Amino acid sequence: MRKITVAKGDGIGPEIMDATLEIILAxxxxxxxxEIEVGEKVYLAGxxxxxxxxxxxxxxxxxxxxxxPITTPQGGxxxxxxxxxxxxxxxxxxxxxxxxxxxxxxxxxxxxDIVIVRENEEDLYAGIEHQQTDEVIQCLKLISRPGCEKIxxxxxxxxxxxxxxKVTCFTKDNIMxxxxxxxxxxxxxxxxxxxxxxxxxWIVDIGAAKMADTPEAFDVIVMPNLYGDIxxxxxxxxxxxxxxxxxxxxxxxxxxxEAIHGSAPRRAGQNLANPSGLLQGAVMMxxxxxxxxxAEKIQNAWLKTxxxxxxxxxxxxxxxxxxxxxxxxxxxxxIANLGNKPSILKSVxxxxxxxxxxxxxxxxPAAKKELVGVDxxxxxxxxxxxxxxxxxxxxxxxxxxLSMITNRGIKVYPDGFNETFCTDHxxxxxxxxxxxxxxxxxxxxxxANAVTHNIDIIKTENLYAFDGKPAFSLGQGQ
Ligand code: NAD
Numbered sequence: 001m002r003k004i005t006v007a008k009g010d011g012i013g014p015e016i017m018d019a020t021l022e023i024i025l026a027x028x029x030x031x032x033x034x035e036i037e038v039g040e041k042v043y044l045a046g047x048x049x050x051x052x053x054x055x056x057x058x059x060x061x062x063x064x065x066x067x068x069p070i071t072t073p074q075g076g077x078x079x080x081x082x083x084x085x086x087x088x089x090x091x092x093x094x095x096x097x098x099x100x101x102x103x104x105x106x107x108x109x110x111x112x113d114i115v116i117v118r119e120n121e122e123d124l125y126a127g128i129e130h131q132q133t134d135e136v137i138q139c140l141k142l143i144s145r146p147g148c149e150k151i152x153x154x155x156x157x158x159x160x161x162x163x164x165x166k167v168t169c170f171t172k173d174n175i176m177x178x179x180x181x182x183x184x185x186x187x188x189x190x191x192x193x194x195x196x197x198x199x200x201x202w203i204v205d206i207g208a209a210k211m212a213d214t215p216e217a218f219d220v221i222v223m224p225n226l227y228g229d230i231x232x233x234x235x236x237x238x239x240x241x242x243x244x245x246x247x248x249x250x251x252x253x254x255x256x257x258e259a260i261h262g263s264a265p266r267r268a269g270q271n272l273a274n275p276s277g278l279l280q281g282a283v284m285m286x287x288x289x290x291x292x293x294x295a296e297k298i299q300n301a302w303l304k305t306x307x308x309x310x311x312x313x314x315x316x317x318x319x320x321x322x323x324x325x326x327x328x329x330x331x332x333x334x335i336a337n338l339g340n341k342p343s344i345l346k347s348v349x350x351x352x353x354x355x356x357x358x359x360x361x362x363x364x365p366a367a368k369k370e371l372v373g374v375d376x377x378x379x380x381x382x383x384x385x386x387x388x389x390x391x392x393x394x395x396x397x398x399x400x401x402l403s404m405i406t407n408r409g410i411k412v413y414p415d416g417f418n419e420t421f422c423t424d425h426x427x428x429x430x431x432x433x434x435x436x437x438x439x440x441x442x443x444x445x446x447x448a449n450a451v452t453h454n455i456d457i458i459k460t461e462n463l464y465a466f467d468g469k470p471a472f473s474l475g476q477g478q
Contacts, residue, residue, distance in 0.1 A: 002031050002289050005062045007038040007055075011263025012273035012327075013068030019275035019331035020066075020282050026335045027301075029286055029294035034058055039070030039263075043078050050081035059089070065256040066285055068278060069263040082258075083127070086120050091249035091256055092147065093154045094118040094228065095284070098215075098235040098245055101345060104306050105240040105315045112215040112239050115164065117155040118228025119183075120249060122147045125225045132458040133379040136408075136425035143179040143224065146361040148186035154250070155222035156194045157356045166198040166219040167191070170207040170227055178473055183224055204231075212238060236260055243273075243314045246280025248288065252360070255288055257281035271326035274312040276302065279334075288355045296350040301337035303345045305330070308337070372470065373400065373431040373463035374443050379456040381424050385412035392428045395449045399442045400430040404475050411475035429463070429475070 006021070008014040021033065036055040043050045050070065051059075059065050065085075072078050085091070095117055102110030128140040155167050169187040171180035184201055191199035202210065204227045211218055212234055223231065236245035242261045249256040259277030267273050279302060286295035306315075309322030310333045316324045325333065341347040376395075380388055385405050392402050405413035406429070407422040430446065432438040443460060450457045463472045 002064070002291070003034055003062045004031050004285070004289070005059050005065045006033045006035050007065070007067045007070075008035070009038065009068030009263060010040045010071040011069065011265040011268040013039070013070065013263055015269070015271065015327045016259065016273050016275035016278045017066075017068040019327050020278045022331050023275075023279060023298055023301075023334050023338075024282050024286065024294065027294040027297045027338055029291045031289075031291070034062060038067065038081055040073060043073050048077050049079050049084055051085075056088075059085075060254065063254045064285060064289055065254065066278075066282055067256055067258045069259060069261060071263045071265060083125060085256055086249055089251050089254040089256070090121070091251040091254065092119065092121050092150050093248075093250040094120040094232070095154075095158065095248040095250065096232040096236065096245055096260060097280070097284075098232070098239040100239045101244070101303075101306050104309065104320060104345070105244065105311075106317050106320070107238065107240045109215050109238055112235075114211070114215055114218045114235055115158065115162075115220045116228060116232040116235055117151065117158060117220060117222045118232055119147060119151040119223070119225045120228075121225070123179075123225035125229075130459075132377065133424045134381075135423045141176070141179050143182050145182065145186065145364070148183045149190065149361055150358070152183075152187050152190045152222055153358055154356065155220055156190060156197060157358060159197050159220045160194065161356060164197070164219045166200065167194075168207070168218050168221045169199070169201045170204040170221060170223040170231070171201070172204050172227075174203055178471065180224065187222065208234070211235065215239075233260065241274070241315055242277070243312075244276045244280070246277050246282070246284060248281065248284040250288070250356075252358075255285070255355070257285040257288070271328055272313055273327050274314050275327055275331060276306075276312075287350060290354045292350045292354065296348055297338055298334070299348045299350075300341045301334050301339070303342040303347065304337040304340045305333045307342045307345050308333070367466040368468070370465045370468075371438050371440070371462055372465050373403070373429060373438060374446065375461040375463060375472075376428045376430065376446065376450065376457050377459045377461070378426045378428055379424055379458050380426055383422060385416050385422065385426075388426060388428075389413045391453070391455060394453050395430070395446050395455070397442065397445065400432050400438050400446065402428055403431040404429040404478060406475040409473075409476050411477040425458075427475075431463070 008017040036058050038051045097115045100107040100112040124141050126142045131137045159167050171184045173180035173184045236242045245260045247260050258281045283295045283299050311321040406427045
């Protein structure tokens with residue numbers, strides 16, 4: 001018996017969880033359930049993370065967590081339980097299969113069958129935000145080499161295990177050459193280790209457009225967190241319904257499985273909700289814990305039920321559907337179909353679908369890191385970059401001199417355009433002068449001089465070269 005943690009959540013959560021558990025137990029899955037409370041009640045009891053300390057212990061002990069959707073109360077101060085769980089437990093990989101069930105569920109894309117593998121811990125979701133001036137707030141986008149290696153390798157290993165033919169990478173590295181550039185570079189490096197799997201890279205904007213228009217052109221798609229968050233919902237929706245898709249959040253030690261939709265409070269308590277999304281999450285969970293036979297049995301019974309036209313309200317369509325059922329009746333129909341296979345939809349055969357066993361990330365030898373300059377970010381309410389340059393040049397020294405000013409990334413000094421709109425947030429780049437070395441002491445002196453000259457520095461960013469290569473972006477237009 002494998003013990004799993006279960007949380008029934010809020011809104012439609014308890015109904016779809018009861019239906020899901022009934023199906024997986026009827027399929028003979030050898031699991032034991034330990035229930036915890038998460039979500040609205042916990043939040044409203046004053047716990048801003050939505051989960052009690054004792055419940056964390058249960059989740060960490062059992063390592064496998066099946067979670068129904070929860071309601072995050074409106075208003076400030078409540079942290080997203082999903083984001084917290086993913087990050088605390090190191091669930092770096094979010095896997096969402098999105099497959100159309102044509103002709104039984106209406107879709108414009110009858111042959112769509114894609115899997116989105118989304119990086120789950122990094123990117124703008126580090127949630128590090130600061131207001132620095134009256135007009136400007138920043139959010140740090142953090143992309144790490146281990147983060148990229150782990151997710152890209154996961155995508156290729158997933159493709160290998162599930163007999164998928166191609167892995168596509170989406171990034172925006174034509175603009176974010178450093179962060180998305182690293183993701184793309186790591187993708188190219190790791191793709192070489194899987195010559196049997198086709199690989200390709202698309203810029204995310206045109207890739208997303210292509211995915212929404214011709215999803216059958218894709219197989220597995222791997223991407224950084226934000227693009228993955230948005231595009232996995234798009235993919236689920238165009239496959240038929242967000243109510244049909246499940247998701248797996250996988251880490252080295254723990255894993256969490258869920259439906260992709262929310263708690264749909266307006267549908268709660270009426271035996272209306274479709275339990276399919278959570279059931280799809282549960283099928284991934286059963287594969288993950290090695291309960292492959294039960295997973296296969298449930299998936300085929302579920303496909304057969306959809307094919308039989310037994311549909312909940314969200315996918316019910318006069319003409320295609322045969323019977324409109326509630327949550328409980330849908331679960332009973334799936335249970336009655338255990339042992340049956342679909343005849344038109346493709347049945348599944350899970351032979352070797354246990355948890356992927358990926359090698360641990362190995363830290364690379366450190367590169368030679370040299371400090372080559374510093375960006376001073378200044379809060380200044382003037383409008384003329386040349387005037388600001390004169391003020392900032394008071395900080396020039398023998399070691400480091402002002403080389404450029406940008407405003408929101410665009411170069412405004414030297415040789416800026418009058419047309420460029422400027423806010424009160426300026427980046428003043430100091431580069432070491434020819435033949436000189438800059439060190440941290442120079443930066444301290446720059447800052448001390450800035451105080452003397454009444455220049456409002458709101459942050460600094462060191463400029464480094466790694467193994468001789470500059471590792472920072474140029475000013476736009478530079
Ligand atoms: P939602 O996904 O709950 O609902 C969107 C729409 O889809 C609604 O019209 C709903 O009726 C329908 N729908 C969703 N799931 C369905 C199902 N299984 N069967 C039939 N119809 C279904 O999104 P929302 O309304 O934006 O959010 C409601 C609450 O859920 C919010 O508090 C939000 O924070 C929370 N939420 C939680 C999670 C999670 O816990 N993983 C994810 C997303 C949203």
